[in-house]
Amino acid sequence: MKKGLRIVGRSVARAEALAKATGRARYTSDFKRGDMLVAKALWAKYPHALIKSIDTSAAEQLAGVAAVMTAKDLPGRNGYGIMVPDKPVIADGKTRYEGDPVALVAAVTEEIATKALELIKVEYEVLTAYDDPREAMKDDAVLIHPNHPAADKGNLLTVVKLDRGDVEKAFREADIVIENYYETPMVEHCYLEPDICIAEPDDLTGGLHLICAQQAVYATKRCLAPVFNLPHHKVRVSSPIVGGGFGGKEDSSLDVAAVAGVLALKTKKTVCFELTREEVFRTTGKRHATYIKHRMAATKEGKITAVDVETVLNKGAYTSMGGLREPAHAVTMRTAAYAAGVYAVASAKARSYSVFTNTPYSCAFRGFGVPQAIFAVECQIDELARRLNMDPIELRRKNILRDGDHTIYGQVMKESRGLGLEECMDKVRDSIGWDKPLAQSAGPVKRGRGFAVFMYGTGIPLLFEGASCFAVLNNDATLNVNIASTEMGQGVMTVMAQMAAEALGLNYEDVLVSFSDTGRAPDSGPTVGSRSTVMVGNAVLDACRQLKDRLLAFAAKPFKADPRDLAIEGGKIFVVGKPETAESLAALIAKAYASQVPLAATGVWYPPQPSFRAEDGQGEPMHAYAFGAHAIEISVDTETGVITVDRSVFACDVGKAINPAAVEGQMEGGAAQGIGWGVMEEQVMENGVMQNAAFHNYMIPTIKDLPDLESIIVEHPNELGPFGSKGIGEPPIIPAAPAIRNAVWDALGIKMNAIPLTARTVLAEIQKNGKA
Amino acid sequence: MAVDIKFILNDKPVELQVEAQEILVDTLRERLGLTGTKKACGTGDCGACTVLVDGEAVRSCILLTASVDGKKVLTIEGLGTVENPHPIQQAFVDAGAVQCGYCTPGMVLTAKALLDKCPNPTTEQIKEALAGNLCRCTGYTKIIKAVKAAAKKN
Amino acid sequence: MKETLYFGPKTLAEALALLDKYRDKAVIVNGGTDIVEKLAHRAVDPEAIVYIQGIPELKTIKEEAGFVSIGGTATYKDVLASPLCGKFAGLIQSVREIGSAPIRVVGTPAGNIGTAVPAADCNVALMALGARIVLAKLGGERVVETKDMFVAYCKTQLEPGELIKEIRIPVTDAGTASAFAKLAKRKAQDIAQVSASVRLTAEGGVCKDIAIALGAVGPTAVRVPSLEKALVGKSIDACLAEVKKAVPPELRLRNPRNKQYKEAVVGVLIGRVLKAAYEELAGGGK
Structure with a gap:
C-alpha cells in the first residue's frame, strides 16, 4: 500500500452534504417549473390482459390537455430495456403487469391530466396473471410474451448453467448431505426520491435533453434514442443528485424518461413525469424473488465437497438486466456463480431459471442476486455445523476460499487482489464475544446469535466493464473532473476528488467533480455493481497521471531537474528534498498554458477482460472481491413471534477505505436494508396486483427497528484498485438476513428457510414445532 | 374559494391566497420556491416533508395550508445556510x-x-x-x- | 369543477351552524392525519372543509361530575401532557403507540373515533375504559357509548351535521386500573396487527369487574363480553390461564393471510394487558 497518503484514507466531509442539510441541494423534482406540462400515465387496469379497444376522444377534448398518446402515436421503436428492448413505452395490444402504461397524457396541470385519464375508455380481455414463476413455467401456462425471441421456451426467459467436477460422485461419496428449499421475497428499493424525468426539446439541435434522477446516463441514452427516433448524439441525458437508487434507478429511470420524452417530442414542450409513491411501488423494478433448492455434500470432518443448486427467479414482466445471449444475465448468472458462496468446493452444478410473470419486472437491487444465493449457502453451512456439532465459524474457516483456490466458476483467488475474509471473521468473532453464551431470561423471550459471511465481485462483468472521464486543470491550479457516474448518496463526488487531489498533489478543496451528464463527460459506465470507486477511480487516476507527467516534463527545464525528481504537493511544485525550490503550481500552469502544454486529459481504465462460458459457467468474470462477516443477536418473543434485532457487528474487507466514514455509511445502510429484507420487507402480490403499495403497509426499518450498527473496516489491498480499493457499495446488504435466520435457529431450535421472518411466520413455526 | 391567510414563514410574515385543499408541502415547494422540504410519499408515512409549526415537527404533506393561518412555520431554509449552518x-x-x-x-x-x-x-x-x-x-x-x-x- | 369552500370557525356554535348548512357535503378537518391525504388526492371532494382546530372551547381537558372529558380538538400530545389523562394508564399507553411524534402533535382522539379504523389504538383503550362520546349538532347533543359508536368498517354513528364535542371517561377509584398493548409489524409508526385493552377492578386477587376491548380483529374495534362474563369472580391467576388460549367469538377475521396469526396472539395480548393492569393495582395504582 502507498505510504504517506495526505487525503485518501481520511473521512473528509462530503462535498455536497452541507447543501443537502440546508435544503439547498437541488434534486430533479426541484427543477420543476409552473410552465412545464405535467405527464400522467393510464396504467393497466388488469396486470395481464389483451387490450381490445382504447377510446381517447373525450380526453383529447378536455381543455388544458396538450397531448394524449397511445401505442400508435409513438415516434420510434415501442420498446426499450437495458439488454433487450422488450418493454413497451405504451402497451400495444397487451398488458403484462400493472405498471404498463396503456395511454399517456400531458396537460397544463396535474388535476387536468388526472381528469383526462378518467375520460379514457379501455376494453380489456383479462388473462390469467402469474405471481409465482413456478406456476408461470408450467407447460400449460399462458404465454406472457408470445412474440418474444425466447417464446419457444414458454415463459422461461433463460437458464444459466454451471458445471464443475464430478458432482454425482461427490454426493455418492459424501458423509453428509444437507438439502433444503429456500425462499426469498420480492422487495422494493424504497429510495426516498420518487422517480422523475423532465424532458426538454432542444430547439437549437432538434434533440432532446432528459433531466432524470438515475444511475446510468449513457445507458439511458443508448436505450432510449431508438424510442425517440433520434441519433444518439442528439439525446443528452443528465441527472442532478439522486435521492437514493440502490440499483432501481438504472431501470425505472428509463420508464419515466421514455414517457416524458415521447410527450415532449409530441408537444414540443417541456414535460415533467413524476411518479407518486404508490406508482413507484406498483410500476418500478424489484429484487428478484427466488426459490432455491440447495444440496450440499461434505465429509464428516467438515469439508464441503460439492453443491448442487437449482434456483428459480421471478423475472417479472420484462427482461431488464437479463439478456438473450446466455449467460449475460447479471442477476441470474450470479445466483449460479455464488451457489457455493465464499467456499472452496471442488464439484458444483448450478441451474438458474429466470421466468417471466406478471409482477413488476425484477432488476438490479443492491447485490445483483448475490444476497439470494448467499442466503441459501449461509443457511446450509450453519446446518452442516449443527449436524457435525462444530462451531459455525470454525467450520467456515475450514472451507473458505484462499490464495490459489478456484471458485466453482473457475476463478483463481489471488492474495494480491486482497483476501481479507478470515480477518473479518476473527474481528467479528472477538467483537461480539462469540465464545460467551448469551444470557437467557425465564420469560417467553428467547435470545439467539447468528453468523454469516459473504464475498462480492467488484463490477459488472458480461455487461460493460471499463470507465472513462475528463480532467481539466485550470490556471489557478484547480481541477475539474467530469465523470458520468451518479451521485446518489454514496459519495462518488467526494472519493473521486480525494483520489484526484492525492494523485495530482492538489488540495482536496481544489478539485471539483461534475457528474452524470452525457453532455459533459464520457461514459464512466453505470453507477451500479459497486464499481465506481475502482473503475472510475482508476480512470480518474489515469487522467491525473497524464496531467502530472505533462506538468513535470514541462517543469524539468525551469527547475533544471529530472522530472522524476520533481513533486507536487498542496499547490506547490518543488524538487524532492529541496523545499526551498518550491514554486506556485498556478504560476507553472500559467506558463504551461502559454507554452502549448495540453491541460485537459481523458482518463480510461479497463479491468482484465471478464469471461464466463455459456456451456458450463466457467471463466474469470471478476477481478477482485470484497468480503465480510456479520454477527447478529436477536430476541424472539415466543408467544407472539416478534423478533427484535439486539446487536449487529459487521466487518468488511474493502481493500482500502478511500473515505472511512463513507465506507461505514455503506456498511450501516446495507446492514439496515439486509435486516429489513430478513425480518419485514415483502412486496405482497395477488394476481399481479400489489397489496401493500404504501409506506404504511410496505414496511422498511425505522430507527426503532435497528440496534446500533457496529462496523469494522478491514483492508486487504487489491493490486488493481486505486490505492488498493475494492467495491463496497452493494455487498453490505448480503449477510444480515442469513445471520438473523441462523440466530433464530439458535434461539428457538427451529429452522426457518423462507424470509422475511415476520412475527406471523415465526409464530406459525413455533406452534408447528410445539415450542410455544 | 380562495382563502386569505397570514403566517410567519422562516421569521418573515407571509400573506397568501390559497385553495381550500391546498397542501402545505405543495405551497412551500411550488408557490414559495422552498424546495428544501421534500415530498417522498404524500401520505404522511415517511417524514421527508417535516416542517416545524409553532415549534412542533409536523408533516407538511398532510397539512392544509389554510390551517397554518396565524402560526409560525419553520422550513429547512429558515434554520441555517451553507455559509452559516445551524x-x-x-x-x-x-x-x-x-x-x-x-x-x-x-x-x-x-x-x-x-x-x-x-x-x-x-x-x-x-x-x-x-x-x-x-x-x-x-x-x-x-x-x-x-x-x-x-x-x-x- | 366546483371549488371547495374553507371555513375555520372559532366557536363551537359557528362550527355547528356550518355543519348544519352543508350537512353531508361538508368534511370536518380536525388533526387531519387521515382526511387531509384524501383531500389532497381528491379521493374526497367536499363542498366545504370545516377546520375545527381553531376552536379553543373544544381544546380543554377537564374533570367534572365523575368524568374526565377530553375536548374534541385536544391532540394526542395534549392527552400525554395531561395529568388528568395520566390516571388512565391504558389510554396513555395507547396514545404512545400511535404513529410517531409528528402525528401525535396534530392527531386527536376525537378524529380517531371519527375515522373509525378498526386498528385505531386510542379507540380500543377508550372502549375498555367505558368512555362516552358526546355528539353535538345545532340545537342538541347526544351521548353514545364507545362500544356502540362503531357500526361498520370506518363508519360511526356520527350523522351529517354532527361533531364530536368531547370524550368522557368515567373516573375510577383505586381498585380499578387499565392497560393497553398492541402487536405490529415493526417497532414504530405501524398499524396494529392486534391490539387489546382492559379496565380491571380487582379485590383480594379476584376479578370483580372487567372490560376488554380488541382492535384489528374485525371491521370495527370490539368489546369482548363473552370473556368479560367468564372472568368476573375468578382469581387473576385463573383469569390469566383462561385468556391465554382464548379465541373469543367476537373476532370477525376474514383475510386468511393473517387470521391464524391473529387468533393465536389475541389471547396472549389480552393476558398481557390483564397482567399489566393487575400489576398496576397491586403496585398501588402506579
Missing part, C-alpha cells in the same frame, strides 16, 4: 449522517424540535423522536450520533 446541520455533515440527503431536511428539523425541548436526549429519546422519519441509506446509526453531537455543542 449546529444541527453542521453536526449531520460532520457525523457522516447525510447520504442521499432526501430524508435529511426532515431529520434535521425533527431533531431541532427535540433538542429545543430536551437539550440532552438519551438514545431512546432520540429514537422516539425520529421514529417517524424514514431513512433508507444510513441505517440511522450516524444520525443518532449527529443528534448527540449537536446536543453536546449546545
Whole structure:
C-alpha cells in the first residue's frame, strides 16, 4: 500500500452534504417549473390482459390537455430495456403487469391530466396473471410474451448453467448431505426520491435533453434514442443528485424518461413525469424473488465437497438486466456463480431459471442476486455445523476460499487482489464475544446469535466493464473532473476528488467533480455493481497521471531537474528534498498554458477482460472481491413471534477505505436494508396486483427497528484498485438476513428457510414445532 | 374559494391566497420556491416533508395550508445556510449522517424540535423522536450520533 | 369543477351552524392525519372543509361530575401532557403507540373515533375504559357509548351535521386500573396487527369487574363480553390461564393471510394487558 497518503484514507466531509442539510441541494423534482406540462400515465387496469379497444376522444377534448398518446402515436421503436428492448413505452395490444402504461397524457396541470385519464375508455380481455414463476413455467401456462425471441421456451426467459467436477460422485461419496428449499421475497428499493424525468426539446439541435434522477446516463441514452427516433448524439441525458437508487434507478429511470420524452417530442414542450409513491411501488423494478433448492455434500470432518443448486427467479414482466445471449444475465448468472458462496468446493452444478410473470419486472437491487444465493449457502453451512456439532465459524474457516483456490466458476483467488475474509471473521468473532453464551431470561423471550459471511465481485462483468472521464486543470491550479457516474448518496463526488487531489498533489478543496451528464463527460459506465470507486477511480487516476507527467516534463527545464525528481504537493511544485525550490503550481500552469502544454486529459481504465462460458459457467468474470462477516443477536418473543434485532457487528474487507466514514455509511445502510429484507420487507402480490403499495403497509426499518450498527473496516489491498480499493457499495446488504435466520435457529431450535421472518411466520413455526 | 391567510414563514410574515385543499408541502415547494422540504410519499408515512409549526415537527404533506393561518412555520431554509449552518446541520455533515440527503431536511428539523425541548436526549429519546422519519441509506446509526453531537455543542 | 369552500370557525356554535348548512357535503378537518391525504388526492371532494382546530372551547381537558372529558380538538400530545389523562394508564399507553411524534402533535382522539379504523389504538383503550362520546349538532347533543359508536368498517354513528364535542371517561377509584398493548409489524409508526385493552377492578386477587376491548380483529374495534362474563369472580391467576388460549367469538377475521396469526396472539395480548393492569393495582395504582 502507498505510504504517506495526505487525503485518501481520511473521512473528509462530503462535498455536497452541507447543501443537502440546508435544503439547498437541488434534486430533479426541484427543477420543476409552473410552465412545464405535467405527464400522467393510464396504467393497466388488469396486470395481464389483451387490450381490445382504447377510446381517447373525450380526453383529447378536455381543455388544458396538450397531448394524449397511445401505442400508435409513438415516434420510434415501442420498446426499450437495458439488454433487450422488450418493454413497451405504451402497451400495444397487451398488458403484462400493472405498471404498463396503456395511454399517456400531458396537460397544463396535474388535476387536468388526472381528469383526462378518467375520460379514457379501455376494453380489456383479462388473462390469467402469474405471481409465482413456478406456476408461470408450467407447460400449460399462458404465454406472457408470445412474440418474444425466447417464446419457444414458454415463459422461461433463460437458464444459466454451471458445471464443475464430478458432482454425482461427490454426493455418492459424501458423509453428509444437507438439502433444503429456500425462499426469498420480492422487495422494493424504497429510495426516498420518487422517480422523475423532465424532458426538454432542444430547439437549437432538434434533440432532446432528459433531466432524470438515475444511475446510468449513457445507458439511458443508448436505450432510449431508438424510442425517440433520434441519433444518439442528439439525446443528452443528465441527472442532478439522486435521492437514493440502490440499483432501481438504472431501470425505472428509463420508464419515466421514455414517457416524458415521447410527450415532449409530441408537444414540443417541456414535460415533467413524476411518479407518486404508490406508482413507484406498483410500476418500478424489484429484487428478484427466488426459490432455491440447495444440496450440499461434505465429509464428516467438515469439508464441503460439492453443491448442487437449482434456483428459480421471478423475472417479472420484462427482461431488464437479463439478456438473450446466455449467460449475460447479471442477476441470474450470479445466483449460479455464488451457489457455493465464499467456499472452496471442488464439484458444483448450478441451474438458474429466470421466468417471466406478471409482477413488476425484477432488476438490479443492491447485490445483483448475490444476497439470494448467499442466503441459501449461509443457511446450509450453519446446518452442516449443527449436524457435525462444530462451531459455525470454525467450520467456515475450514472451507473458505484462499490464495490459489478456484471458485466453482473457475476463478483463481489471488492474495494480491486482497483476501481479507478470515480477518473479518476473527474481528467479528472477538467483537461480539462469540465464545460467551448469551444470557437467557425465564420469560417467553428467547435470545439467539447468528453468523454469516459473504464475498462480492467488484463490477459488472458480461455487461460493460471499463470507465472513462475528463480532467481539466485550470490556471489557478484547480481541477475539474467530469465523470458520468451518479451521485446518489454514496459519495462518488467526494472519493473521486480525494483520489484526484492525492494523485495530482492538489488540495482536496481544489478539485471539483461534475457528474452524470452525457453532455459533459464520457461514459464512466453505470453507477451500479459497486464499481465506481475502482473503475472510475482508476480512470480518474489515469487522467491525473497524464496531467502530472505533462506538468513535470514541462517543469524539468525551469527547475533544471529530472522530472522524476520533481513533486507536487498542496499547490506547490518543488524538487524532492529541496523545499526551498518550491514554486506556485498556478504560476507553472500559467506558463504551461502559454507554452502549448495540453491541460485537459481523458482518463480510461479497463479491468482484465471478464469471461464466463455459456456451456458450463466457467471463466474469470471478476477481478477482485470484497468480503465480510456479520454477527447478529436477536430476541424472539415466543408467544407472539416478534423478533427484535439486539446487536449487529459487521466487518468488511474493502481493500482500502478511500473515505472511512463513507465506507461505514455503506456498511450501516446495507446492514439496515439486509435486516429489513430478513425480518419485514415483502412486496405482497395477488394476481399481479400489489397489496401493500404504501409506506404504511410496505414496511422498511425505522430507527426503532435497528440496534446500533457496529462496523469494522478491514483492508486487504487489491493490486488493481486505486490505492488498493475494492467495491463496497452493494455487498453490505448480503449477510444480515442469513445471520438473523441462523440466530433464530439458535434461539428457538427451529429452522426457518423462507424470509422475511415476520412475527406471523415465526409464530406459525413455533406452534408447528410445539415450542410455544 | 380562495382563502386569505397570514403566517410567519422562516421569521418573515407571509400573506397568501390559497385553495381550500391546498397542501402545505405543495405551497412551500411550488408557490414559495422552498424546495428544501421534500415530498417522498404524500401520505404522511415517511417524514421527508417535516416542517416545524409553532415549534412542533409536523408533516407538511398532510397539512392544509389554510390551517397554518396565524402560526409560525419553520422550513429547512429558515434554520441555517451553507455559509452559516445551524449546529444541527453542521453536526449531520460532520457525523457522516447525510447520504442521499432526501430524508435529511426532515431529520434535521425533527431533531431541532427535540433538542429545543430536551437539550440532552438519551438514545431512546432520540429514537422516539425520529421514529417517524424514514431513512433508507444510513441505517440511522450516524444520525443518532449527529443528534448527540449537536446536543453536546449546545 | 366546483371549488371547495374553507371555513375555520372559532366557536363551537359557528362550527355547528356550518355543519348544519352543508350537512353531508361538508368534511370536518380536525388533526387531519387521515382526511387531509384524501383531500389532497381528491379521493374526497367536499363542498366545504370545516377546520375545527381553531376552536379553543373544544381544546380543554377537564374533570367534572365523575368524568374526565377530553375536548374534541385536544391532540394526542395534549392527552400525554395531561395529568388528568395520566390516571388512565391504558389510554396513555395507547396514545404512545400511535404513529410517531409528528402525528401525535396534530392527531386527536376525537378524529380517531371519527375515522373509525378498526386498528385505531386510542379507540380500543377508550372502549375498555367505558368512555362516552358526546355528539353535538345545532340545537342538541347526544351521548353514545364507545362500544356502540362503531357500526361498520370506518363508519360511526356520527350523522351529517354532527361533531364530536368531547370524550368522557368515567373516573375510577383505586381498585380499578387499565392497560393497553398492541402487536405490529415493526417497532414504530405501524398499524396494529392486534391490539387489546382492559379496565380491571380487582379485590383480594379476584376479578370483580372487567372490560376488554380488541382492535384489528374485525371491521370495527370490539368489546369482548363473552370473556368479560367468564372472568368476573375468578382469581387473576385463573383469569390469566383462561385468556391465554382464548379465541373469543367476537373476532370477525376474514383475510386468511393473517387470521391464524391473529387468533393465536389475541389471547396472549389480552393476558398481557390483564397482567399489566393487575400489576398496576397491586403496585398501588402506579
